[in-house]
Amino acid sequence: MAQLQTSSTLTCPKCGHVETETMPTDACQYFYDCKGCSSVLKPLAGDCCVFCSYGDVPCPPIQVPAPRVIDGTAQLYAPTDTLLRLGTSGIKESNDAANGSNPLA
Numbered sequence: 001m002a003q004l005q006t007s008s009t010l011t012c013p014k015c016g017h018v019e020t021e022t023m024p025t026d027a028c029q030y031f032y033d034c035k036g037c038s039s040v041l042k043p044l045a046g047d048c049c050v051f052c053s054y055g056d057v058p059c060p061p062i063q064v065p066a067p068r069v070i071d072g073t074a075q076l077y078a079p080t081d082t083l084l085r086l087g088t089s090g091i092k093e094s095n096d097a098a099n100g101s102n103p104l105a
C-alpha cells in the first residue's frame with residue numbers, strides 16, 4: 001500500500017509563516033492557529049481541512065482517494081467497474097473467486 005505522508009508544511013496566507021505540522025490520520029484538522037501571527041486558519045471552500053488548503057501535502061483521507069470497499073480482497077484484484085457489475089450478484093462470489101481461479105481474468 002502507498003505510504004501515507006503524515007506531515008505537511010503549512011504556509012500561513014496572512015503572514016507567510018511556514019510551519020511543518022503532523023497530521024492526524026483519522027481526522028481532519030479544521031482549525032489551525034498560526035504560530036507566526038496567531039490567526040486561526042480555516043479550510044478554503046471545498047477543502048476538508050487546513051492541510052488541504054495551506055499545506056504542501058493534502059491530508060491522509062485525501063491521499064487515499066479510493067472508497068473503502070466492504071471486501072478488501074475484491075478491491076485488490078477487481079477494477080471498479082467489475083465491482084459494480086458484481087454488485088447485484090453479491091460480494092461473496094467475488095471473494096471465492098479471489099481465493100481460487102479467477103473467472104474474470
Ligand SMILES: [Zn+2]
Nearest residue numbers: 012015034037
Ligand atoms: Zn500567520
